[in-house]
Structure formats: structure tokens, C-alpha cells
Amino acid sequence: MTIRETVLARFAQVYGHDAQYLVRAPGRANLIGEHTDYNEGFVMPLAVNRAVWMAVAPREDDQICVFTIDYGDELVSIPTNQVQEPIWPHWTTYIRGAWWLMQQQGQNPCGADILIGSDIPIGGGMSSSAAIGVASIEAVLALLGDNRYTQKQKALLAVDIEHKFTGVPVGVMDQMASAIPEGPYAILLDCRSLETEPVVIPQQASIVVINSMKPRQLVDSEYALRRQQCEDAAKILGVKSLRDATLDLVNQYASTLGDVLLRRARHVVTENERTLKMRDVLMSENLTQAGELINNSHYSLRDDYEVSIQELDILTEKARQHQACFGARIMGGGFGGCAVSLVQREQVSGFVDAVKEQYAAATGLQAEFYVCEPTAGSSVEFLV
Secondary structure: OOHHHHHHHHHHHHHOOOOOEEEEEEEEEEEEOOOOHHHOOEEEEEEEEEEEEEEEEEOOOOEEEEEEOOOOOOEEEEEHHHOOOOOOOHHHHHHHHHHHHHHHOOOOOOOEEEEEEEOOOOOOOOOHHHHHHHHHHHHHHHHHOOOOOOHHHHHHHHHHHHHHHHOOOOOOHHHHHHHOOOOOOEEEEEOOOOOEEEEOOOOOEEEEEEEOOOOOOOHHHHHHHHHHHHHHHHHHHOOOOHHHOOHHHHHHOHHHHHHHHHHHHHHHHHHHHHHHHHHHHHHOOOHHHHHHHHHHHHHHHHHOOOOOOHHHHHHHHHHHHOOOEEEEEEEOOOOOOEEEEEEEHHHHHHHHHHHHHHHHHHHOOOOEEEEEOEOOOOEEEEOO
């Protein structure tokens, strides 16, 4: 059974009737553009062929009944006027946040029966939390019959759940990647204007996300420190954000910046350049050059931004050494987590087997591999 079929079947089993809506919101990978989002720069994420699925039906009362396949067999019933109470299981947060957000806008969404299933690896660096946030927005808008919102606006509503309900100051990339793509392509996202441009991944290449199985550590404190360092560098350079800096300007102020801020600024400036160049080399189907950009992104994240760790350096090195790999780099916030690689499609199986074995021999860790295909963003299927 597919995950779609499983979710619909379990919904009928749990609630005794069929769902009226089926929501799908994909996870994401980020091909290039790391730690550039909060510097108002450029990123290139893609929605992947793993998603959160949410079967939904309206209720006549004020109860939001939620069941998830992934967190046991508990059926939680939440009154719509108590969604902000801190007594509910953590996995209901985004559902409650979506209802709360609509209530803040003067709307009154009804109760609902909801069942959630997902094949996005939890903690696998593919933004399962952003996907469930987008899915929750899609679900509550479907129940309201509210068709006013564009996919970009839905993504921003999901960001509002994080900012206003959960209190997490996330960027926009993950939600935009989950909601926006209209077809199987990556998007070049301008994190200042929020404009997007489709970028087709050549058919002869696959994107393979690799979980190092080394849990991320120090992410919150180091993330905050990197943001502050970037803001400090921008002030010294006299620009609104590092998005507006050039490499010549950074080098001109090298002595004033000092070693650390110089390297932080240099990463952001060169990563923006690499991300914009990636659009052009993918359009020309130059996968060798695309791989070089990905590799250089990793070296910059390792040396200038200092967010890699030994295990991720080993993992990406083993990946790059395989003949089928065009390029590999750390993906995400750093200090553990995942890498992303661009691999010759016909040799993915051999690549996975070889890198898994070599990484285990070097670190004792068993990496997990997720072969990702670009897919369209979130959608709602009306079943009746």
C-alpha cells in the first residue's frame, strides 16, 4: 500500500467514515545556498518525493480530532477554543497553530477529523516540520472553503505559525519549497523579494540526501552566533545585509573585519554567487560544473563558516570520490545532520552501496540514504 492509500484506509478505520479532503505537503532538499537565507540572499531548494499526507473531514461540533500514524495510537480531541493551551501532545502543534492563526484573522474554522501519515524521515534534514505546517494550513483553508490564498501566501502563513504560535524564528525557505513548485523542478528563491524561478534538474542526475546519523549539536547557539556575526559584518561594510556586499568590498575591509568576520562574510557573498551560477549551469545541463559549485559550497561552509564536523567532512569526501558523484556538501544548519549529493542517475545504487560501506568503515556509523526526485508543491484533493 502507498502512504496515500494507508492514510485514507486508516482514516476510515479510526473514524468510521471516509475523508473529504486529502492534503499532501512535501519535504525538501536544498541543492545549494546555505546560511544565505537570513542574509536576504539566494537559495535553491526543491520539494521532494516524500511528503506529509493529511486526511481530513469536517465535524459538526467544535472538536479537532487528530490521529497520527507516526506517534502511536492516541486519538487526541482538542476543542477549537483551547488550541493555545499547552496541555496537548507536541505533535499537534502545527494543527493547533493553523486553527489559532485563522482565529486571529477573524475566521472560525469548524472542528475536524484528521489523520496524519508521512514518509519524510523525521530528523532526516528534509523539513518534516515545515511540511506539516504547510499541510495544516492547506487543511484549515480547505475546511473554510477559502480559496483566496496563493501558494506563496500559504507558505507565509505556515511561517507565521512558527513565528507567532511556536515562537521559532525560522526563515522562509522550507515552507516556500514545500508549497510553491508547480512541477518537478527546484526553485531559485530570492529571500529578500520572495520571488521564485523554476530550475530544472537534468534528467541524467539524481539528488541523494545522506543522513550522517551524527545528531546535530550546538545548532541553536551557533546559529544565533553566525547570524550576529553576519549582522556585525554588514554594519562594518555599510550595507543593509550581506546580500548587498561584493567580494571586492569584503576584501577591502579585511583588516577592519578581522579574521572571523572576514570569513563569515566571504562565505555568504560567494555562496550567493554560487547559487546564482547554479541556475545557469543547470540550464546548460553542465553537471560537472554544477558538482564543482556544490563541492565549493561545502569547502566554504567548512572553512569560512565553520559549521561542518569531522563526520560530515568524511561523508562528503567519500561521496565525492565515487565516480558517479558530481558533487557533495553539507546540507542544513550544520554541526551534524545531512549532506546532499548530485549523482549520475544510472549509478545511484552503486554509489549508495559504496559510500555506505566506506563511511561505516571510517566512522562506525550507518548512514541513511534518501534518493530524491523533484516534485510539485502542496495540494488538496477533494474526495467527495
